[in-house]
Amino acid sequence: MMNRNCRATLRFLKRSHHQHNPSLLPSATTPSSQFTSVTGFDENFTQLQPNIVEHQDLSFFNPLRNFLKNKQLGIGIQHRCYGSMGGVVQRSPRFSELNDDDVRYFEEILGNKNVIQDEDKLSAANIDWMHKYKGASKLILQPCNTDQVSQILKYCNSRCLAVVPQGGNTGLVGGSVPVFDEVIVSLSSMNNIISFDKVSGILVCEAGCILENIMSYLDNEGFIMPLDLGAKGSCQIGGNVSTNAGGLRLVRYGSLHGSVLGVEAVLANGTVLDMLKTLRKDNTGYGLKHLFIGSEGSLGIVTKVSILTPPKLSSVNVAFLACKDYSCCQKLLQEAKRKLGEILSAFEFLDSQSMNLVTNHLEGARNPFPTSLHNFYVLIETTGSDESSDKQKLEAFLLGSMENELVSDGVLAQDISQASTFWRLREGISEALMKAGAVYKYDLSIPVENLYNVVEEMRSRLGDAANVIGYGHLGDSNLHLNVSVPQYDDKILSQIEPFVYEWTSKHRGSISAEHGVGLMKANEIFYSQSRETVQMMTSIKNLMDPNHILNPYKVLPHSITS
């Protein structure tokens, strides 16, 4: 059965890459032997040869869909899996299989309690938050300190056992779960806050600390985290750093590349790189910590993080506004950056379809403008040190925007609970999407002028077959394009991909603004990075992880990492 997505990717690669770079083209074998397994081992491990694909039409057999389509887990959760990547991935023969000696060795170094083979825990750790990707790992390891992580990796490297570092398992691109039988290394037990300097605001903590817990701790001290995202109750700081998480406050506090001052990471061969500085400025040599921020666990496992936290400011105001069209939203953003300037801390937008989705599917969510229909909604948050002057500034800006007809209506939150209600409308969209059925999720960075065009084009492409919604961090030019359908359908998928990637590439955008590449977009990386850049990434990967044991099949195209 043809998987049009993969064929289109191949055609794209053929077009832009010449024949003397065979390493960048996915290897192919004859159609009959090409098959996949995401659920376990296959009897035949076909040796992949670096063939140059010339003319052959490859058939990608996808047992994933047939096998898992309507499978029910014991607890009654519908398994919703679709494999746009399922058709391409094969378990690499370079990795060994786990055996009893390995388990015994781990028990020796970690203790029995931290070597987990329990069915329930495994099934939870093998599946991602969106219930899209399911692995078949047989072992979870829970180290308690960096030394144990180092011993684990040293051993796995020597045995060629593939490893998946796992934090809160809230990623949206399949990067946090095994693809086959990789050993899961969970950082959840390493959840200590090591130190906090009240003067500088520099926090040092272990990678397994849950973001919301860190936020509560800092709240007591009068500080806040420079990032905030919907997954905060489950996600861990190690994962946030490894994926360079963006979130709702990036427009004010910048990306983690700026706020993370130091990182302690363990390389594939067990070497511990202690770059855990607590210095605001340190220009001594190459900035290696940046390699670990955003590489999604493929270059090393982050074990400790030192991060600069901003002081908590007392005056927070949230306004929820209605705009009649997208160009008003855009102009409003420009005005906000100018008029609110230093106090602007969040600028989010959602379209009317998103609002309808949230109010229909989420308990207690109501539209602040019940009587009229608006096309777009904008949420603006300001954070400053002086309540009355901030409120004055915000009111003046909002009233001015109303007079200039940038805003058709708006409400200003009068207390914290009203502010949370407004935030819920924006943060609850992901949850509402999950309740509405199946969702194809895309996270794109597009220049602000064209940002909404892709939503409209997608809507006209899909027509009545799907509910296309657009929302996101307008302040960062980051669109979350979601296609909500009653169930996964390859016909719809083929209308979406590769169109959405090609469109983004044409407008010089990024196919993954903040969610990362993971498994979902590993082969699509060429839409946003040049051949030479990916070649350099490959060289670095080969240098730091020559056996490719760290989070295989992800981030870089599969031909490279197999």
Place this chain on the structure above:
Amino acid sequence: MKIMVTIKRVIDYAVKIRVKPDKTGVVTQNVKMSMNPFCEIALEEALRIKESGLASEVIAVSMGPSQSIDTLRTGLAMGADRGIHVEANDSLYPLSVAKILKKLVEIEKPGLLILGKQMIAGLLNWPQGTFASKVVLDKEKQVVTVDREVDDGIETLSLNLPAVITTDLRLNQPRYATLPNIMKAKSKPIKKYTPEELNVEIKSDLEIVEVTEPPKRKSGVIVSSVDELIDKLKNEANVI
């Protein structure tokens, strides 16, 4: 008929309260302040009665330091017609508030007094319906029917006007302050009084001795057998 509503500026109810180290009170420095949620509900009810045509005017009253004017402006932005601010920089105890309110009622003569949580009816000798979860006004008969949330269920009272009503959470869901209304609120009048002008003496019969946090809840313990449970109940909890 006029409706008078009292609004109080308090620590935002979503804020985690901390006791001051010297135990004289709670920390209010740099803490977000907002309108008391019960006062919001009271104001919302007054506005709904006015919008249904049964009242001519809604007056919002607040007592406290000058920052209370911010809260009054919020009330005006929600839809109150005018505001009254009684300036008092010391803390006001409930009886003082009631006395001041009585004087204001004598000046303004409202037909209905809707409050969040405040005692006043005794001083005015008016009927009152507290913990109201539903209010129905009959202007012709000058009677208001109030459903009250009591421990055993709902009690329905019929009160002759003028009357006092205090609110319960289930009464309504307050509206948001919309931008057009915030704009209009800037031109609505706020009249200022001091307690002296009203001939009320603020003296408190109460003295706060100490403010402490409630004892922290200890975490639970998982016992491994019934015997252990019995042992703990007997020897540690002393309940059997």
